[in-house]
Amino acid sequence: MIIYKGRRVTLDVADVRLPNGREMRVERVLFPRAVAVLPIYGNKVVLIRQFRPAVGQYVIEVPAGVVEEGEDVEHALVRELREEVGAEVESYEKLFEGFTSPGYSTEYLYIYYASIKDLQEPRPEPHEVIERLILDLGDAYEMARRGVINDLKTELALMLYLNLRMRKWAGGYDGVK
Numbered sequence: 648m649i650i651y652k653g654r655r656v657t658l659d660v661a662d663v664r665l666p667n668g669r670e671m672r673v674e675r676v677l678f679p680r681a682v683a684v685l686p687i688y689g690n691k692v693v694l695i696r697q698f699r700p701a702v703g704q705y706v707i708e709v710p711a712g713v714v715e716e717g718e719d720v721e722h723a724l725v726r727e728l729r730e731e732v733g734a735e736v737e738s739y740e741k742l743f744e745g746f747t748s749p750g751y752s753t754e755y756l757y758i759y760y761a762s763i764k765d766l767q768e769p770r771p772e773p774h775e776v777i778e779r780l781i782l783d784l785g786d787a788y789e790m791a792r793r794g795v796i797n798d799l800k801t802e803l804a805l806m807l808y809l810n811l812r813m814r815k816w817a818g819g820y821d822g823v824k
Contacts (some may be wrong), residue, residue: 655679655713678754682723683711685742685760685804686734692787693732693763694801698776707780707790708798709805710734711756720757728761730770732779737764742807747800756800760808784809 651658657677664670686693686709699706710731714723721739728734739761747754771777782790790796791805 674751676752676754678752679716680714680720680755680757681711681747682714682720682727682757682759683709683800683804684724684728684739684758685709685801685808686728686732686763687760687808688734688763688766688781690784691781692784692805693734693766694780694782694787694796695731696778696780706798707796708801709758711800714757724757724759724761728763729767730772731775731777733767733769734761734763735765735767737762742804742811758800758804758807760804760811 648660649657650660655678659675659677661673661675662670663673693710694707695710696705696707698704710727712723712727712731714720724739725736728736739759741757741759743756743758745756746752747756766781769777769779787796787805788809791802796802796805
């Protein structure tokens with residue numbers, strides 16, 4: 648039963664039968680697919696400092712957004728980069744996809760990195776309070792390590808990208824002997 652339907656989220660409450668035969672009341676936040684992308688500009692990373700009303704503070708994160716109904720994930724990736732950081736994409740590669748919080752939400756997130764060929768002026772949506780940050784990769788890593796960057800999708804994107812670069816630099820070494 649739908650309890651609430653808002654601009655982005657819907658709250659659903661239902662009684663379900665579990666695989667072990669027991670019943671349970673489940674509250675789920677229904678949320679569309681989303682995409683997050685780590686923009687790489689030379690040896691720099693382009694992040695955003697965005698005010699997030701849900702937590703009442705600014706959060707440093709990768710550009711991200713909802714994949715609209717009928718939209719390709721890659722189209723959403725390009726759109727979000729143009730809007731939030733003014734980036735023109737040269738190429739991109741998927742780093743990860745999966746559920747963000749399967750204990751209560753249906754949100755499924757695709758994480759990419761993108762090589763950026765040019766930066767223009769960002770064009771955020773009217774409700775987005777965003778500042779573009781261009782950082783050295785090493786500085787971004789240190790900010791993540793110290794907890795200055797405390798957004799999990801951003802940490803995951805950054806660490807997966809750095810791991811991928813390290814593996815490529817090391818000639819494909821994957822840690823398995």
